[in-house]
Each structure stands twice: as structure tokens, then as C-alpha cells.
Amino acid sequence: MIKQIETDRLILRAFLTTDDEAMFELDSNPEVHKYLGNDPVKTIDQSREVIKKVQQQYLDNGIGRWAAIEKSSGAFIGWSGLKLNTEMENNQINFYDVGYRLIPKYWGKGYATESAKAAIKYGFEVLHLTEIIGTVNIENIASRKALEKCGLHYVESFQWHDIPCDWLKITREEWL
Ligand SMILES: CC(C)(COP(=O)(O)OP(=O)(O)OC[C@H]1O[C@@H](n2cnc3c(N)ncnc32)[C@H](O)[C@@H]1OP(=O)(O)O)[C@@H](O)C(=O)NCCC(=O)NCCS
Numbered sequence: 001m002i003k004q005i006e007t008d009r010l011i012l013r014a015f016l017t018t019d020d021e022a023m024f025e026l027d028s029n030p031e032v033h034k035y036l037g038n039d040p041v042k043t044i045d046q047s048r049e050v051i052k053k054v055q056q057q058y059l060d061n062g063i064g065r066w067a068a069i070e071k072s073s074g075a076f077i078g079w080s081g082l083k084l085n086t087e088m089e090n091n092q093i094n095f096y097d098v099g100y101r102l103i104p105k106y107w108g109k110g111y112a113t114e115s116a117k118a119a120i121k122y123g124f125e126v127l128h129l130t131e132i133i134g135t136v137n138i139e140n141i142a143s144r145k146a147l148e149k150c151g152l153h154y155v156e157s158f159q160w161h162d163i164p165c166d167w168l169k170i171t172r173e174e175w176l
Helices: 017-027 044-061 111-125 141-149
Strands: 004-006 010-013 066-070 076-085 095-102 131-137 153-160 163-171
Touching (some): 010 076, 017 076, 017 095, 111 131, 111 141, 131 141, 141 163
Parallel strands (some): 095 131
Antiparallel strands (some): 066 076, 076 095, 153 163
């Protein structure tokens, strides 16, 4: 795992245990979980568990979501980046997906797109991936748009825990 990467406006770095309060602010917000199964966390211990899980993914897989920090303010704005998905989804397993989750006051500034583009570049240039997947609730227009602005395209629709979702993809050749 690299220490951190930078975009124009963001620092993307490994999660720290001290991100727990900011993660709780993010994941306890029902608005954030509207398209994610409507199950926000209830306690900060749940956020601490999530951080531990991601830190373990760094060790096991060499990659996991990154904490996103706004350069101008130094604020934790949420997370973004790649994950090796080891659970069956749309009949696929062990694929790399790009995703993001931001605290609402940072929505609408292009941060999801900016950070995901950097993660995709990292995936192809550093991890030498052959393809990157994006999955999105069909009603989540902002997320869908961000994926498409990063060059991902629609492949098919599927159900995730009874939620209608779309499966998008970008291959290394398309990205080049
Ligand atoms: C999805 C999410 C990360 C988008 O973050 P963001 O930084 O606001 O996204 P961007 O600013 O990069 O915007 C992406 C595009 O969506 C558009 N958009 C944003 N909100 C929108 C909305 N409610 N309806 C329609 N379009 C919207 C933006 O205008 C932009 O398109 P444009 O550049 O053509 O104008 C953010 O809404 C979020 O964290 N949501 C909760 C968690 C979540 O749903 N994660 C994704 C799971 S798949």
C-alpha cells in the first residue's frame, strides 16, 4: 500500500484508527445510506470495525478504500478508491471495484469523480489490473454519473439484496 496519492484538491490515504469519529459522521447519516440498503451505523464501534476491516484488506489484498481528505481544509470528507470484492455479486467474485462515499456537505463539488479517476489510474498503472467494475443502485444518479465520467460503461443490470443495480466496467484498453 502506498502512503498516499494526491489529486488537484484531495489527498487519498490509508485509513487511520483516528478516522473513527469522521467515519461515524459519514456512516450514521441516513441520507448517505439512502441507496445503500438504508442501514446506517448506530454506534462508533461499528465505524471502528469498518476501519479495522479495511486496514486488514490493505494487508491481505494490497488495496482497499482510501480516506479522502480535502486539501484546502484538511477535513476528512469520506472515502474513495478500489476494493477487491471477495463476496459474490452479480454472480462474480474476486473483482476490483471502484466506489466512494462522501459526507453530504462535500457532495456536488466533483470530488467523487476526481478521486475515482485517481483510483482507476492507480489500478491500471500500479496494480496492473485488466478491468475495474462499478456497481450502482439504478436510482443513484449522482454515483452513476460519476462512474460514467470516469469512463465506465453499462454492462448489465442485476439485483443486490433485492435492490435493482447496474454493473459498469472499464477495461485497461479502454482506459489507455
Ligand atoms: C455518490 C456520491 C459519492 C457523489 O459524490 P459527488 O462528489 O457529489 O459527485 P460528483 O460531484 O463527482 O458528481 C457526479 C455527477 O453527478 C451529478 N449529480 C450530483 N448529484 C446529483 C443528483 N442528486 N441528481 C442528478 N445528478 C447529480 C453531478 O452534477 C455530476 O455530474 P456533472 O459533472 O455532469 O454535473 C455522493 O452523492 C455520496 O457519497 N452519496 C452517498 C453514498 C453513495 O451513494 N455512494 C455510491 C454508492 S454506488
